[in-house]
Amino acid sequence: MSEPAETQEAATYDVTAVEEKWLQVWKDLDPFRADDASAREKRYALTMFPYPSGDLHMGHAEVFALHDVVARYWWLKGYEVLNPMGFDSFGLNAENAAIRDNEHPATFTYANIAVSTESCKKFGTSFDWSRTLNTSDPDYYKWTQWLFLRFYERGLAYRKESPVNWCPVDQTVLANEQVIDGHCERCGNEVTKRELTQWYFKITDYAQELLDNLDELEKTWPDRVITAQRNWIGRSEGAHVTFPLVEEGAQRPSRNRASEITVYTTRPDTLFGTTFMVVAADAHLARELVTDDQRPAYEDYLEEVRKASDIERLSTERPKTGVFLGRYAVNPVNGQQIPIWAADYVLADYGTGAIMAVPGQDQRDWDFAKRFDLPIIRTVRPPDDFVDDAAYVGQGPAINSANDEISLNGLGIAEAKRAIIDWLESKQSGKGAVNFRLRDWLLSRQRYWGAPIPIIHCPVDGEVPVADDQLPVVLPELRGADLTPRGVSPLAAAEDWVNVECPKCGGPAKRDSDTMDTFVDSSWYFLRYCSPQDDTQAFDTDLVNAWGPCDVYIGGVEHAVLHLLYARFFTMVLNDMGLVGFREPFSAQLNQGTVINQGAKMSKSKGNGVRLGEQLSAFGVDAVRLTLVFAGPPEDDIDWAEMSPSGSLRFLQRAWRLSGDVTSSPGTSPEGGDVALRRITARTVRDAEGLVDGFKFNVLVARVMELVNATRKVIDTGGDSGAGGADPAVREAAEAVTILLSLVAPYVAEEMWERLGHQPTVARTSWPTVDESLLVEDSVTCVVQVRGKVRARLEVVPDISDADLEALALAEPDVVRAIDGAEVRKVIVRAPKLVNVVV
RNA sequence: GCCCCGGUAUCCCAACCGGUAGAGGAAGCGGUCUCAAACACCGUCCAGUGUGGGUUCGAAUCCCACCCGGGGCACCA
Numbered sequence: 001m002s003e004p005a006e007t008q009e010a011a012t013y014d015v016t017a018v019e020e021k022w023l024q025v026w027k028d029l030d031p032f033r034a035d036d037a038s039a040r041e042k043r044y045a046l047t048m049f050p051y052p053s054g055d056l057h058m059g060h061a062e063v064f065a066l067h068d069v070v071a072r073y074w075w076l077k078g079y080e081v082l083n084p085m086g087f088d089s090f091g092l093n094a095e096n097a098a099i100r101d102n103e104h105p106a107t108f109t110y111a112n113i114a115v116s117t118e119s120c121k122k123f124g125t126s127f128d129w130s131r132t133l134n135t136s137d138p139d140y141y142k143w144t145q146w147l148f149l150r151f152y153e154r155g156l157a158y159r160k161e162s163p164v165n166w167c168p169v170d171q172t173v174l175a176n177e178q179v180i181d182g183h184c185e186r187c188g189n190e191v192t193k194r195e196l197t198q199w200y201f202k203i204t205d206y207a208q209e210l211l212d213n214l215d216e217l218e219k220t221w222p223d224r225v226i227t228a229q230r231n232w233i234g235r236s237e238g239a240h241v242t243f244p245l246v247e248e249g250a251q252r253p254s255r256n257r258a259s260e261i262t263v264y265t266t267r268p269d270t271l272f273g274t275t276f277m278v279v280a281a282d283a284h285l286a287r288e289l290v291t292d293d294q295r296p297a298y299e300d301y302l303e304e305v306r307k308a309s310d311i312e313r314l315s316t317e318r319p320k321t322g323v324f325l326g327r328y329a330v331n332p333v334n335g336q337q338i339p340i341w342a343a344d345y346v347l348a349d350y351g352t353g354a355i356m357a358v359p360g361q362d363q364r365d366w367d368f369a370k371r372f373d374l375p376i377i378r379t380v381r382p383p384d385d386f387v388d389d390a391a392y393v394g395q396g397p398a399i400n401s402a403n404d405e406i407s408l409n410g411l412g413i414a415e416a417k418r419a420i421i422d423w424l425e426s427k428q429s430g431k432g433a434v435n436f437r438l439r440d441w442l443l444s445r446q447r448y449w450g451a452p453i454p455i456i457h458c459p460v461d462g463e464v465p466v467a468d469d470q471l472p473v474v475l476p477e478l479r480g481a482d483l484t485p486r487g488v489s490p491l492a493a494a495e496d497w498v499n500v501e502c503p504k505c506g507g508p509a510k511r512d513s514d515t516m517d518t519f520v521d522s523s524w525y526f527l528r529y530c531s532p533q534d535d536t537q538a539f540d541t542d543l544v545n546a547w548g549p550c551d552v553y554i555g556g557v558e559h560a561v562l563h564l565l566y567a568r569f570f571t572m573v574l575n576d577m578g579l580v581g582f583r584e585p586f587s588a589q590l591n592q593g594t595v596i597n598q599g600a601k602m603s604k605s606k607g608n609g610v611r612l613g614e615q616l617s618a619f620g621v622d623a624v625r626l627t628l629v630f631a632g633p634p635e636d637d638i639d640w641a642e643m644s645p646s647g648s649l650r651f652l653q654r655a656w657r658l659s660g661d662v663t664s665s666p667g668t669s670p671e672g673g674d675v676a677l678r679r680i681t682a683r684t685v686r687d688a689e690g691l692v693d694g695f696k697f698n699v700l701v702a703r704v705m706e707l708v709n710a711t712r713k714v715i716d717t718g719g720d721s722g723a724g725g726a727d728p729a730v731r732e733a734a735e736a737v738t739i740l741l742s743l744v745a746p747y748v749a750e751e752m753w754e755r756l757g758h759q760p761t762v763a764r765t766s767w768p769t770v771d772e773s774l775l776v777e778d779s780v781t782c783v784v785q786v787r788g789k790v791r792a793r794l795e796v797v798p799d800i801s802d803a804d805l806e807a808l809a810l811a812e813p814d815v816v817r818a819i820d821g822a823e824v825r826k827v828i829v830r831a832p833k834l835v836n837v838v839v
Numbered sequence: 840g841c842c843c844c845g846g847u848a849u850c851c852c853a854a855c856c857g858g859u860a861g862a863g864g865a866a867g868c869g870g871u872c873u874c875a876a877a878c879a880c881c882g883u884c885c886a887g888u889g890u891g892g893g894u895u896c897g898a899a900u901c902c903c904a905c906c907c908g909g910g911g912c913a914c915c916a
Contacts, residue, residue: 223843224909227842227844227911227912229911230842230912266915346914346916358916560911632851638851642865644866654880698853698864699853709863783859785859793859825896828897836897
């Protein structure tokens, strides 16, 4: 092809001009608006909405690039796609910035949202911006409050006093899920405990189902999320066992005192080895039980425990501490009186906050017994080579475990458990029980920038819900120093706001001054996207059922047990309320890796940050997107230092050049074109489908590159017909390249599409059709092995019979030579690809 | 400590149900173009799959043990 202007230097397109041109065209065409009324099959592509912390960064770019592949693919495949984007816009960053700069959190929040939205559009994403939402908008959080009230009505939102996680830096309580290794999930500081009355969601009511449904989700969710959730829910099976207390004479008025202690144990079979009991030092039970004599010692100990941070408390290396409470209980299985201790190795909020200690079979109890010189009885026989200086936790026959009515001796652990549970149940001293590690979700926060909890506290009427028609409870206008954390919510000090009339009695009352955890906001946003402007309800059930559940959910693993568990819980509750037609919100999930640099997480202190904006202006949106998608499997981390955005741009230029070399007219039938190229095109298009479905985007890109190379070759060498760029197979291939490329590099694809003589937009054209006959190979290479070594290759028809192939193979001179007269013991034939001669 | 995932060329990564270890890219090297270079284009080099065993006609793929890396849980009774 003679294009003199391009002979000197390879032609290139102007990245910036192309971006400016098509951004405007898309703005006019608005091609990604999801139509509720569409007759097409619906798909819901969801990506975790960001917190508007400033402008977009490399992390956002990666998720959006990956996510866009799927969403655009679905459009091309003929689905009506709901692909919304919004902002998780409540939260502490804006609040802290507001305090620092004497501003209102909304100022930062909405400025950041505006910047991020623009960047997101420039990034070429296919989001439907007509459905955008911000969780900090009153017409959104109105419905967050409305949902809270529905949970409250059902007893799923309640208040209790309990030792809770407290972040001294952020000056607020935290849910268990927000404490990572004893540190605040947000600011990274050490968390301490406080005894406070707080609001909880009763997520534990759903623990079993949250666990069970994972079996099904396992097929379409990443492994690590499944295991993280299973571990977090932490189901265990055991028994509750009740130990009566020994009453100690008349000096002890028994008032409301407990007369028994119930414990949870996973090893009821070891009950005969229980030589003492331990109550969590900070549990109410400990305070109730302690005798006057022991009270001073207990108080001192409790003081000590409270001072220790969680980090110290949870260290397994730390020696056991504790104090005797002065009282005794009776082991129901043998009538033995055993002392009751308080210690901090028992947790107040797990099980019943008290344990039966079996030092012979539990290492923690063993350590405690050794420290305080308590008796040890083995109830499982260790193997002969067992060194007798630790608890024995392995399998073995029960020993020392009999009374007049029952003997466990000789039974294995599982049998012994069953037997003792039966016996306990018959004596009404206990019963089989299941326990979960999962705790209820602590949702109140002592901060300003969140949805106020719509409850009024009245000295007469107690908790009074705000009436639905009074929602939203709008945040008062506070800024700067008014927002300074002081251990209680800044809302408590907003006199005009907090003091109200009780809706019931009309007397003076106060609003609840806490705000909701921002994870409440994000537990239902994907439902709101289905009817984001509806001011009559939180979401439209019919539309939610039409679009949902989300067919794919793409986001970071950091939410494996936070957001993803909460959103699942919300969906189940809403399904129970009849508001949602499904119980699991996210049918499939993909967690992208992290973008790192030079082997380390990007951070200011390391000075290894990569600015998205700089990358975009240096290489263009398409090249950056392509680099992110091509880097490797989406779930792997990407080390930007190892990537080559310039290589990506080079490829895009190569691809673009194809569109200029096609000389046939649009609509030309590919029939009669170069068959080899047509086969590659057909195979690439067909394989691309499975590759997108399987999230193997990196392989998809590799296949498109392959197709570009093959097309180039036909153009340059002429191909079968010698027609080169005029060969209709070249047009077919170039159009396939363009459409496939549009999933990753929308700008250049649009430009190519136009050069190929088509109207915009390539994003809403159809997926290329595949001529099935081209997928059938007319010959395949068969490998002939002798002793496992390849000795010959044959070109054969694909449907050759085993017998024919064997005969053909054994007749090959190279094969005969390799056998060298040895006895052929066996011939394995896997037609049409392989023959293996065993000699 | 327990559980899960992964180790393939110099690097990032492919490889269907066990069947020719290589699709793609980066880097390197050589060439074309150029006064020269950059760009671009063409070509080319590179591993026997972490280690040791086993199953099999045949193992990157399946099984066992270990090493290394990543993740989850962890005083949860």
